[in-house]
Amino acid sequence: MSTSTNPSIHGRNGTANRTMNAMTNATRNGPGHGAGKASTPEATRRPRLSGMTWLVWRQHRAAFWTLLAATVLCVAWMVYQRAQMMDFLHAYGFPAKNLDDAGKQFDPYIGAFTSVTTGLTAIPVMLGVLLGAPLLAGDLENGTAKLIAAQSVSRNRWLATKLALTGLVVTVTTVTLSAVFAWWWNPVKLHYLDIDWTSREFFNTTGPAPVALALLSVFGGVLIGVILRRTLAAMVVTLGFTVALQAVWGYFKLSLGDILTATSKPVSPGTTITFPSVPRTAHVVDTSYVSGSGKPFDLTTCTDTLSEQATTSCMKKADIVGASIDYIPISQMSSMQWFGASVLFALTAGIVVFLFVWGRKRLV
Structure with missing residues (x-):
């Protein structure tokens, strides 16, 4: 009986069968296989995706191209x-003129920063929910994973x-x-001075920080999808995971x-x-008074008195003889980002290893 007359292939199984056919053709011949195309020198010289890479790209091409x-x-x-x-800076006379004196003239450019950083800080969350969570959960839910497991291609290669x-x-x-x-x-x-480099809008959007946050969010979403095996449920849980990740990162930053x-003195x-x-x-962490013995006092010390005397x-x-300021200079920004990113990269690597050791057994 032909596949066009078998009702069992429609709906969710139809998606799985189309993926199986594409995978079979891709792994055997690669895209664009045929006598007329394969024999031309131009086709052989042109770099093209083939095999499993072509299949994965084709399956998720809408998300990839959108991104x-x-x-x-x-x-x-x-x-x-x-x-x-x-x-504006050239017309204003910067850097000869202090930019802090620009006032409202510079506000439109700060507004542009704000609009862009708002979107950039949301990227790890959106990638985790919209790309990571459905990546394998969709295949597990619609049955594609079972069909791929039955082919000659190993689950390790497909997952990798x-x-x-x-x-x-x-x-x-x-x-x-x-x-x-x-x-x-x-x-x-x-x-x-009005830009705080430790804020998430600037610290999380430059250097290695956004890359590390995005990869951990995406692969964390993949793992959640493998565990739950349902796309919608995985997306909801991944949303909570990525928001919690941002909160923890901000707390320890x-x-x-x-x-x-x-x-x-x-x-x-x-x-x-x-x-x-x-x-x-510099980002000021704390400011305090200091006594002769070196003991710190809060700035509110003696503020409840009624007169100067x-x-x-x-x-x-209180024997207060001076003041101290604890701060972090902006020169440490890059090293802080790389240190934090290395921790996030290590967690991401752990998730990937866990997916291969444990998760691949569930891809059926």
């Missing part, structure tokens, strides 16, 4: 915004191709976006750096305290 197209559009927008910002091609696309897009955004921000990075302390107790200076773009008396009683 690549969105990257191109975002890069074009950032290049345009940087050109606009550089025109899926993960490698997906990881490559994610890496290319996030590296490109990270590099272009850093290039856009770099001219004012050390000069504009500052611990990746070395906190430095600047201390003012000691003065007599009760004398006006002069706070020490720190680098312009009472405040002076309180400061003398």
Whole structure:
């Protein structure tokens, strides 16, 4: 009986059968196989995907092309915004003139930063939910995984191709976006005080941080999909996983750096305290008074007094002789990102190993 008259192949099984036919043709001949095409020198010289790589690309080409197209559009927008910002800086007289004095003139360019960083910080979450979770859960749900397991191609090769091609696309897009955004921000990075480099909008969108967050989100979503074996359920759980990942990353982010302390010169107790200076773009972690014995006091010490004389008396009683500022300079930003990214890369590698050791047994 022909497949056109067998009702069992329709619906979910129809998708699985189409994938099986494509896989069979791809693994035997590669795309574009035929007497007329294979014999031409142009066809043999032209680089083309073939075999399992071609099959995986074809299966997920809509998601891959959408991701690549969105990257191109975002890069074009950032290049345009940087050109606009550089025109303003040249007309303003930067760097001879302090950019902090620009006031509202520079607000439109800060708004452009904000609009782009909002989208960039959401990329790991969106990739985990829309790309990672359905990657294998869809095959397990519609039966494609069982058909592939019955073919000559091993599950290890199928899984490796899926993960490698997906990881490559994610890496290319996030590296490109990270590099272009850093290039856009770099001219004012050390000069504009209203931009906090430790915020997620800037720390999570430059250097290796966005790549590491995106890969862990995607492969974490893949693992969740293998466990749940249902696309919608995997997407919902992956959403919670990626949001939790962002929260944990934000909580431990500052611990990746070395906190430095600047201390003012000691003065007599009760004398006006002069706070020490720190680098312009440093992130201040804490500010406190310091007693003669080196004990720190909160800045609210003696603030409940009603008069200047009472405040002076309180400061003398507490033996406060100076002040200190704990801070992290922007020069540590790159090392903090690489240290944190190395941890995320290690977790991602652990997930991949777990998928091959345990997860491949469930791909049936």
